[in-house]
Amino acid sequence: MDTGTAAPRRRMRADARRNYERLLAEAATAFAEYGAEFSLEEIARRAGVANGTLYGHFPSRRALLEALMGDRMRALATAGHGLLTHPSPFAGLTAWADAAMAHATVYRGLGSALMQAIEDETSELHTACEAVLAAGEGLVARARTAGEVRPEVTAADLYALINAAAWAGEQSSRQQGERLLAFGLAGLRTPSTPAPTDHGATP
């Protein structure tokens, strides 16, 4: 497990580590500018290394993108744990979903990678995804116990909802994405509950 495609394993040589970090930094810049479709060739050029060096560190575009997202994902998982003590289980879940969607929105175009990383154990992001999923599961379980969400709701449902809403937000408008998230969350609720916490789906 964790066949780190590009992670700094053991101990890298000093020059290797420097290049690794430069590449990652340039990738972050390029990503912010162009989204996920930047040219790998250009990243190498901007980082001042040869083409092959990039491929040495990151065998594929996806490996590079995954390395880029790892930290954020872990932060999200941590945030989820913090919200376990929120007074209202469902409100906590909602707050986390909002944060997660904000995250997914920044990483526009990568929702696909996020969704697939769950199933793909060879992915660099797999463990990070599992951590996020575990955090989600904690929140869902708590809300379920409190009778605030339908019993059949899983963390995977929540995860899918968040990513799908973020995707919709990218495709049309941010608001549309947020509306979708709001409706989706409403759909997770136990049917009879008359909605004590309004999430704000009203335009």
Added chain:
Amino acid sequence: MDTGTAAPRRRMRADARRNYERLLAEAATAFAEYGAEFSLEEIARRAGVANGTLYGHFPSRRALLEALMGDRMRALATAGHGLLTHPSPFAGLTAWADAAMAHATVYRGLGSALMQAIEDETSELHTACEAVLAAGEGLVARARTAGEVRPEVTAADLYALINAAAWAGEQSSRQQGERLLAFGLAGLRTPSTPAPTDHGATP
């Protein structure tokens, strides 16, 4: 308006029409086989025409894909109109959503194009999308009048939900997509309603 990028306008020359249709047929085959990422070069080769001929008919991959989806979209709009007489407004809406999602699932990878075509008036698909949206609006309006969905729900919400669910289905599993759709539809409902028509989100 309707600056058909590749539509058979006026009258095409016999050879042009033949090539146009061959290209479309090959594209359909390739799409079924590889999804939206097939090589345009290969389509031309398979259709027995030169590279440039393809670009003459379809200036971009997207134009080709759009031409491919037009018919289906129109069929979807028609189906929506038919469901306006369904005994239960919400059930009609649900049935249509299911059909629409099945459609979006077949055209995997094209949800993005579908979502963007609404806003992009230069898209070949724009009018088809508007027709679908109008059909959705009819169903939503009816359910709204019957008090079965929240007053703030729009056809755009429904459209976004369907496409997002289809996307989720592509990314992880078909069932996950269906679950998301079910939860989303539940979220569109008027909160107090105890759910007369169960859509089957339970695993």
Added chain:
DNA sequence: AACTATATCGAGACAGTCTCAACTTTCCTA
């Protein structure tokens, strides 16, 4: 200082997108 594992280099094979000037075909009309 010599050695070796570890990295980097960069040319080049390959695949795809897209353009355009020369050429060919269709079809209209006289």
Added chain:
DNA sequence: TAGGAAAGTTGAGACTGTCTCGATATAGTT
């Protein structure tokens, strides 16, 4: 039905991007 203009086709080639690999350079060790 011959001739010519408009419409369409062709395919080489410019370009961009991905990825590989043998030659070469360097860091860290003894």
